[in-house]
Amino acid sequence: MTFSWLKGHGTENDFVLLPDHDGTVHGDLDPTFVAALCHRRRGIGADGVLRVVRSAATGLPSAAEWFMDYRNADGSTSEMCGNGIRVFALHLVQEGLVDPSGPFLVGTRDGDKQITVDGDLVTVDMGVAEVRGTTKVTVDDHVWEAQDVRTGNPHAVAFVDDLAEAGALTAQPEYDEVVYPDGVNIEFVRRLGADHIAIRIHERGSGETRSCGTGACAAAVAHGLDHPSPVGSTCRVDVPGGTVWVTRGPDGAVALAGPAEIVARGEMEWIA
Ligand SMILES: N[C@@H](CCC[C@H](N)C(=O)O)C(=O)O
Numbered sequence: 001m002t003f004s005w006l007k008g009h010g011t012e013n014d015f016v017l018l019p020d021h022d023g024t025v026h027g028d029l030d031p032t033f034v035a036a037l038c039h040r041r042r043g044i045g046a047d048g049v050l051r052v053v054r055s056a057a058t059g060l061p062s063a064a065e066w067f068m069d070y071r072n073a074d075g076s077t078s079e080m081c082g083n084g085i086r087v088f089a090l091h092l093v094q095e096g097l098v099d100p101s102g103p104f105l106v107g108t109r110d111g112d113k114q115i116t117v118d119g120d121l122v123t124v125d126m127g128v129a130e131v132r133g134t135t136k137v138t139v140d141d142h143v144w145e146a147q148d149v150r151t152g153n154p155h156a157v158a159f160v161d162d163l164a165e166a167g168a169l170t171a172q173p174e175y176d177e178v179v180y181p182d183g184v185n186i187e188f189v190r191r192l193g194a195d196h197i198a199i200r201i202h203e204r205g206s207g208e209t210r211s212c213g214t215g216a217c218a219a220a221v222a223h224g225l226d227h228p229s230p231v232g233s234t235c236r237v238d239v240p241g242g243t244v245w246v247t248r249g250p251d252g253a254v255a256l257a258g259p260a261e262i263v264a265r266g267e268m269e270w271i272a
Contacts, residue, residue: 010122018049072203149221
């Protein structure tokens with residue numbers, strides 16, 4: 001079977017996009033296939049897969065025409081992906097599938113998100129970030145207190161003096177499985193100013209990545225607990241793959257802005 005695919009990234013958090021508009025090409029994506037596509041040595045290589053499908057074809061509740069069916073590199077699903085949805089939205093615009101002259105909705109497992117596209121800068125209303133309290137994360141013998149923040153998906157945010165403190169991050173840091181029964185994304189955060197932080201991320205299902213949009217939002221919100229800023233203020237978040245911006249909205253809502261790019265497209269026959 002041949003099918004079309006694209007490759008894109010948002011601050012080097014990279015994705016294979018699989019157009020499947022009516023759900024007839026890939027159906028319920030096989031996790032083994034997703035993991036094979038994403039493998040950095042044996043596949044195309046990506047942090048995740050974005051299946052581009054009409055909401056009506058998913059059976060999931062959404063008022064949006066288009067649904068981002070997101071998968072991690074290991075084939076698992078997640079509720080939300082902040083970089084992926086920016087890449088997804090840019091793809092919809094480039095293919096003429098949405099009207100970019102105003103905001104439009106994209107469906108996700110975390111509900112519908114409002115998107116605004118201005119050139120290659122894509123802004124997502126991420127909704128309310130929920131701060132649940134403190135937890136712990138551990139790498140080798142080093143234990144950090146962390147904030148439990150939910151930005152559609154689960155995050156543990158630990159503050160460090162130096163991003164190298166977290167080590168190579170080649171293995172899953174330890175976390176409290178009672179707090180996070182479905183796994184967790186972990187951010188290590190260095191404070192650089194009242195509205196400026198730098199982060200490293202170990203993602204559930206994908207390992208260390210060059211960026212994480214939901215993680216940037218979680219980190220900015222956790223930083224804001226000690227550096228409160230007014231509604232409308234923007235926190236700059238430096239990630240290994242670039243910079244994204246998190247703007248505080250009313251009542252705990254946040255908006256994520258950053259670049260997105262589609263870098264390749266083609267037809268593929270998967271023969272492995
Ligand atoms: N890279 C993403 C987050 C992807 C999902 C995450 N790994 C999870 O399992 O929750 C982002 O940009 O937000």
